[in-house]
Amino acid sequence: MQIRLTINGKVHEPDVSAGETLLELLRRLGLKSVKFACGTGNCGACTVLLDGKPVLACLMVAPQADGRSVTTVEGLSADGGLHPLQQAFMELGAPQCGFCTPGMLMSAVGLLSENPDPTRQEIREAISGNICRCSGYVKVVDAVIAAAKALREGGAGGNG
Amino acid sequence: MADLKVVSRGLPKVDAEAIVRGEPHYVMDMVPDGALHAVILRSPHAHARIRRIDVSRAEAAPGVALVLTHEDVPRVPFTTAGQNYPEPSPYDTFMLDDKVRFVGDRVAVVAAESRQKALAALDLIDVDYEVLPAVLDPHDALREGAPVIHDEADSQGIHDRDRNVAAHIEVDVGNVETGFAEADHVFEQEYSVQYMQHVPMENHVSLAYLDDKRRVVVVTSTQVPFHVRRIVARVNQIPISRVRVVKPRVGGAFGVKQEVVLEDLCVQIALKTGRPVVMTLSRAEEFYASRTRHPMYLKIKGGFKRDGTLVANELKVLANTGAYGAHCLTVPSNTGSKSLPLYRSPNIRYTADVAYTNLPVAGAFRGYGAPQGYFALESMMDEVAHELGMDPMELRRKNLIRQGDEDPIATKLGEGKEGFARTVESCGMEDCIRLAGEAVPGSGPPQSRPFHRVKRGRGFALCMHGTGIPGDDMAGATIKANEDGSFNLLVGAADLGTGSDTVLAQMAAEVLGVSLDDVVVYSADTDYTPFDVGAYASSTTFVSGTAVVRAAEKVRERLRAVAGDLLGSETGGIAFEEGFFKTRQGKRIHMKEAALKSFYGEHRQQIVESASFLTMVCPPPFCACFAEVDVDLDTGMINVIGIASAVDVGRAINPVLAEGQIVGSVAQGVGYALSEEMLFDDKGRNVNASLMDYKVPAATDLPDIKGLIVETDEPSHPFGVKSVGEICLDNVAPAITNAVFNATGVRFRSLPLTPERVLKALRKAGL
């Protein structure tokens, strides 16, 4: 069946099957940032924004995204620049192996769109569905704090 | 050290921007259209012979290109362990065999047009198994009359095949019997540790295809590209020269990818079909069909004088290596060699029996045997301090190894061969103790409520580790100058997200007097980069780093000679400062100009230099971990409310990356201590092979872990480096169990401290 959805601001009309997960569809369309790591909804590596809210692409079938808007990490940078979250992650050494990073970034984007000045505990809760095996989360939280500050102070660039 | 410009800076990783942009550089992002997908049929039985296997229905299934069983592939005994040749692990594994030795063992492989079609064809393979009795406990495996797991005639290097002993270790220093006789206080206790899995976020994945010269190219998520090349060539019976292994970005490893898990089969399928083929593990397979940490039973006995002086120390280990013996000798060797030297003792004995069982295969996992040893050792020290009425830190200080000391066990316990002498040339343990202790000073009493009573406690544990494997770890580096004064740095070293590309480039940039941007790293490609053992044993910054520095120094000398020509001076009279070559008279030329002229000047040449380095030392980093915990007396839940790890790393080439290593390994240590455990039923099936039921710490399960760096400038490395990759995991579990004891008076001698186990023990203690 054909569906119509917006991905990172661009309209797509792919042919999908009822059994294809949103994760498979997004990767098939070239959005390789969305990762398969568990397939059971427990690790968050496949987190994308669905109408601005973080969801797990491995737990959705593609037709559920019909008529909806999806944002992935590829859509975070306006004009090729870096979103303040990406900038902060990079500068503060948050990503190690990087496999959890896209999902982690999307959960952080979702958080900051609702809570522009989160505490460290609120950040931890927002990323509690994103497993990182490398970092122990400290630099991730540091980066979200820094990015939140940059955004509040009018940080330029990026689609929030 | 003189004013460093690039080294000691927390610069962003060279690949950080591509990571945060989510750019496609993992193996699964590179699978060509039309590649075959192969999946493995796995044994449902813990121990069985394959009497008959009929794949005809599977071969005929739609989209299936190839089905292989033991009848179709070469039978070459090998070890999957990624170690130097000749590997100190038994050759007890076959690509496909007519016997299966654990639930999940390989039975057959199907390659098809899609993963779905391959999976569907698995159901069409008919296997007639002769189910054999299985052993699921290493004690049982060693008993008289136990089923023999490796009864095949052609395995090699098994210590005692008929008794299921994969490896055996016995080492003596002095005479422990005499020592115990002289002791005022003898302590003896048994501890046990569990099956832990690495849970890398990226499951194992390998891609193989034939290039335009019909060589096999293996693009794989690995720590050990060169070992993979050698091993897959051998088991597929093709020359090494016909294989190229490339490591792209790796999504985490921690030891589980120091192993040939899929590559051998990928190559076989690529050779037989002529088509690209990709294989990956599901998350469930990642648990039971890749590798794990070695579970162990550890009996430790310490003899102490009344004043706390350690006079005899004996550790006896029974390790479970699972169904195959990858790393079965070397991990348990490290259990003794990394832990026992921490405290001076004139008499030391270490013995280990490593048993096969019909359970998932243990292998390399960050710490590599040391976390197990330290759980026993640092528990003993805490228990003995309590028994002697001594301050636990005072007891440690009485016995700690010091700068200038020789490690008494090093020559006797190498990795499968005689070891190398080790003298402690740098030791920052006191600073580690001070910093970590100050970072977890202890909070006031916890808040208790009805049905939510809480006790709070604080504890610590110390450790030392190693840096590389002396006499064994070797690395090469090649540096090629470009006309703009940038350099290509080619290293075989494998960056796993650890940042080794960046750290090695920082060292090269420092020597060459350029910025990090001027060093372009290409790594881990067996065709283009020099040999490197790979990312394990906490060796890269030290061993690969020394090779890089030497290569960079050679390049600098070549450029100095060019500068000498241009400045009309003997090279001996030319200094290199702040990027300039200068004569004594003050004439100077910038290094970049020298580079340009080297290409287009009178004596034009391509400046390219290589160096390799074999380490002969193993300088120990030192670490202190302090933890504060809340114990919920009504549920048994333990909450780590504060934890700090301070580590003497020699020098942190990149402090931000070093901190990341500390915090990340402490997080894994917390999981080891409190929640991570593979569970099995009585048929040997791993019943919690999912992230829902194998509990890895999430962001809400951890406090802000403090990672603290101490620097001591180790003399055996040009930049004073030791290591940081593994050590901070070693002492987390005992720091936590010592804190729990401090809180409750209850001693835990088995990991993990799940809430259920804790509550049972608390109730038993009347709490």
Next chain:
Amino acid sequence: MKHFRQYLKPGRLAEAIDLRKDVGPKALYIAGGTTVVPFASKGVDVLIDITGLGLDGISDHGDVISIGGTTRLAGLLHPGLAAEVPVVYRAASVVGSPQLRNMATLGGTLAGVFLPSDIGIALLAMGASIYLNGDEERIISIDDLLNQGWLSGYDLITEVRIEKRRKHKGAGFSKFGRSKVDISLVNAAAAIEMSGGVTGSVRIAVGQTGSKPALLNGQAMGAGGRDMTRDLVGELAEKAAGLVKPKADARASADYRKSLIGTMVGRALMEAAREAGVEFAD
């Protein structure tokens, strides 16, 4: 790739029910999909998406709050709900992860795989009413729903109605998982109504994932008419632990669950009592 062959998204409730009836057992309703997508049996071919039927939303009906069956759990984290039905708010805030809460729906958690859910237990203590439509339109008590285990026939949950909190009435919820993000090994909820300064009615709901929940009547347990004290709470908690048969599975032993039941009931009762205006001496 999952095994589903057909995906339908009707625009009207009657259409959804007709489709379900037409296809029969090979069809499943899907709302959030967080249990259907990973766990639906191989026999399920057809997915009928019910999120387009306007069954989401929270509305105030005087004494009761009405929550639409396809309201996402994240939607329950609503300040209005926190004020009017705090126990449901609290239960919703500890279910799964943020992503799962954005996807899973209230109806789904009452009809899905991991029964009884945290929210289900909170609603059970509250005596919520469940509005069903399928074979016929009807209202059943949550007690009946959770007792039957699965939604039967072609039923789907259109609405859940819960009484708002009132003076002298309080509810509490408590769950235990092996880590902060986990399904419950044991969960418990309690609803207390004080009457004339002493204990009136007490409903205690206890759940263990994978088995039928227990609903205990505090009055039958001897609490009626007595002062609500810490000791009474302890007595009720201990009795509850004796009355509920603890299950054993790979996640926890029966013994451990028994201990947890006592503790979780105690915690839920304390919270309910405090909300009902009881002040406990320290």
